[in-house]
Amino acid sequence: MTAHIVEKGEFAGWRYWPGDPFEQTAGPFFFKQEDGLALCAFRVERKHVNGMGSVHGGCLMSFADFALFGIAHEHLAPSGYGVTVAFTSEFLRGASVGDYIEARGEVLRAGRSLIFVRGVITAEGEPCLNFSGTIKRVRQS
Amino acid sequence: MTAHIVEKGEFAGWRYWPGDPFEQTAGPFFFKQEDGLALCAFRVERKHVNGMGSVHGGCLMSFADFALFGIAHEHLAPSGYGVTVAFTSEFLRGASVGDYIEARGEVLRAGRSLIFVRGVITAEGEPCLNFSGTIKRVRQS
Amino acid sequence: MTAHIVEKGEFAGWRYWPGDPFEQTAGPFFFKQEDGLALCAFRVERKHVNGMGSVHGGCLMSFADFALFGIAHEHLAPSGYGVTVAFTSEFLRGASVGDYIEARGEVLRAGRSLIFVRGVITAEGEPCLNFSGTIKRVRQS
Amino acid sequence: MTAHIVEKGEFAGWRYWPGDPFEQTAGPFFFKQEDGLALCAFRVERKHVNGMGSVHGGCLMSFADFALFGIAHEHLAPSGYGVTVAFTSEFLRGASVGDYIEARGEVLRAGRSLIFVRGVITAEGEPCLNFSGTIKRVRQS
Numbered sequence: 001m002t003a004h005i006v007e008k009g010e011f012a013g014w015r016y017w018p019g020d021p022f023e024q025t026a027g028p029f030f031f032k033q034e035d036g037l038a039l040c041a042f043r044v045e046r047k048h049v050n051g052m053g054s055v056h057g058g059c060l061m062s063f064a065d066f067a068l069f070g071i072a073h074e075h076l077a078p079s080g081y082g083v084t085v086a087f088t089s090e091f092l093r094g095a096s097v098g099d100y101i102e103a104r105g106e107v108l109r110a111g112r113s114l115i116f117v118r119g120v121i122t123a124e125g126e127p128c129l130n131f132s133g134t135i136k137r138v139r140q141s
Numbered sequence: 142m143t144a145h146i147v148e149k150g151e152f153a154g155w156r157y158w159p160g161d162p163f164e165q166t167a168g169p170f171f172f173k174q175e176d177g178l179a180l181c182a183f184r185v186e187r188k189h190v191n192g193m194g195s196v197h198g199g200c201l202m203s204f205a206d207f208a209l210f211g212i213a214h215e216h217l218a219p220s221g222y223g224v225t226v227a228f229t230s231e232f233l234r235g236a237s238v239g240d241y242i243e244a245r246g247e248v249l250r251a252g253r254s255l256i257f258v259r260g261v262i263t264a265e266g267e268p269c270l271n272f273s274g275t276i277k278r279v280r281q282s
Numbered sequence: 283m284t285a286h287i288v289e290k291g292e293f294a295g296w297r298y299w300p301g302d303p304f305e306q307t308a309g310p311f312f313f314k315q316e317d318g319l320a321l322c323a324f325r326v327e328r329k330h331v332n333g334m335g336s337v338h339g340g341c342l343m344s345f346a347d348f349a350l351f352g353i354a355h356e357h358l359a360p361s362g363y364g365v366t367v368a369f370t371s372e373f374l375r376g377a378s379v380g381d382y383i384e385a386r387g388e389v390l391r392a393g394r395s396l397i398f399v400r401g402v403i404t405a406e407g408e409p410c411l412n413f414s415g416t417i418k419r420v421r422q423s
Numbered sequence: 424m425t426a427h428i429v430e431k432g433e434f435a436g437w438r439y440w441p442g443d444p445f446e447q448t449a450g451p452f453f454f455k456q457e458d459g460l461a462l463c464a465f466r467v468e469r470k471h472v473n474g475m476g477s478v479h480g481g482c483l484m485s486f487a488d489f490a491l492f493g494i495a496h497e498h499l500a501p502s503g504y505g506v507t508v509a510f511t512s513e514f515l516r517g518a519s520v521g522d523y524i525e526a527r528g529e530v531l532r533a534g535r536s537l538i539f540v541r542g543v544i545t546a547e548g549e550p551c552l553n554f555s556g557t558i559k560r561v562r563q564s
Contacts, residue, residue, distance in 0.1 A: 002194040022197030025188045047166045051142040057225045058164030058206045062199025084198045085396060086368040086416055088229040088511040090539050090557060092532040107517040108543070108550050113395060114367060114418070117515050118541070118553055120531070125174050127531050130541055130555055134368055134416070134513060136396070209328070226537060227509040227557055229370040231398050231416060233391040249402070249409050250374040254536060255508060255559070257372050259412055261390065268390050271400055273412055275372060275509055275557070277537070283474040304479030307470045308449050329448045333424040338445030339507045340488045343479025366480045370511040 002016040005127065007031065026062040031070045040103040043096055044123075050132065054094035055101070059120060060129045061089055067103035068117050075110040082135040083113040089131040095123030105131075113137055143224070148173060151184065167203040172211045181208040183242040185236055185264075195235035201262060201270045202230055208244035209258050209274040216251040221257065223276040230272040236264030246272075254278055288312065292325065308344040312350045322349040322385040326377055326405075335398045336376035337383070342403060343371055349385035350399050350415040357392040364397065364417040371413040377405030387413075395419055425518070429453060433466065449485040454493045463490040463526040467518055467546075477517035483544060483552045489554040490526035491540050498533040505538065505558040512554040518546030522524055528554075536560055 003015040014030035022027055029042045050056040067097050105119020121129040155171035164170055170183045182207020182224040191197040217223050262270040285297040296312035305311055315325045332338040358364050387401020403411040426438040429441035446452055452465045473479040499505050528542020537557055544552040
């Protein structure tokens, strides 16, 4: 799947994947590398919130699932890809329309078949979701 | 938040919540009660899939988060509501455009402050996501 | 690892694994098959409880980890074995010295490399731990 | 529950809780504070391993459950205590008899009723278990 580069606006220079329909539906979510660190981000719009005006848990988990692959991308590229096999999260705090949401994390272990990732999503710098995910490598034949 | 009733089509008679923006963004997802059992469902469209044509993990987790509240609704209504505080899932199998997706589950314990729910999402009857969630009651003042 | 059969007492006829030191330390935990169903059980002794007199969370999780393999044993035997790669649980209720603790569950999917299991531990018939685990097959060379 | 201080040996000066029977059964596990950081540790003995000679998953999870409270202790003491309500973990690597096992982590949020903790257990400095736990405060009456 080909990454595109955002051309203007707040996320100019960040990458996104228009070939992934649900990431556009639920996001769009953005990715870049900065000093060797993977950053994922988006800004909350009305479409992302629940009936109480707080970012929907499903939106945060969709973004976290996107972030798993951002964080692990150096262990997947260029020849392979992966699928999430397990995901856990705790909801620490709400986030509102207009908030800047960012995910950072680390690969705890990249094995031959499984990659273990953990991270934290922040809203305006405050932790709002803790997450861990297990990615299974899929070999291309 | 007020439930609306679907008027026609495949989900005629099911309830949905247009007042929850992200559920419309990522779904829409539908709910009904049948013989005392909570059923949640939707049918996969192109907007729900990832770059490989399989339902996006974030979509399934968004639907599971919706289903937590469907499964627990009798323990929340009428005066209270709740927020997800922890969520875990395992991805068992993929699902494709056109598949009928359904979630069923059970409340394992409804305490004074926390409600514990587990469930399974199926695609055309085959298990595709196992999930558990912890809901914290929020008291209205 | 060879299973032994309990010869007398409450668990006469159940199997256990004296070749697994920690299962003897934290347990011992017992296993049998009944009408094609895997049952795992033990009875709470003083050594299993925490400072408040309730079964320690670590004891329940150790037993749940034992139960994962009991529940999945038909998918592992006879030539292969496995290791837990991910585990999640929610604590529903306490249990006390003298309680009969039992785990039951099901294999949600047994794939070529991963086996997904979920189950519930009960104390005197009441749910006390909800758990899910992912087992990775290890091929013997 | 009263903490005791280890008087001699490798863990001299560390605290432990003989009033918690299962922590002695599965451990003993040790705790100290160093420069404001909570450290939990033990050294692997034969009683802690499984049939393959690797630390049993249940042992690591028992230790992680102990570590949750070590990491959160400043948010619990002096008047309150807590119980684990949810726990998740991923197994990154094995550990053997003789290995020094240590847990470190952080409180991601300490709310009025729930405390969210995450941490990593290392064996001889290498990550072997990633864990997250949710503690519910219990008010003393």
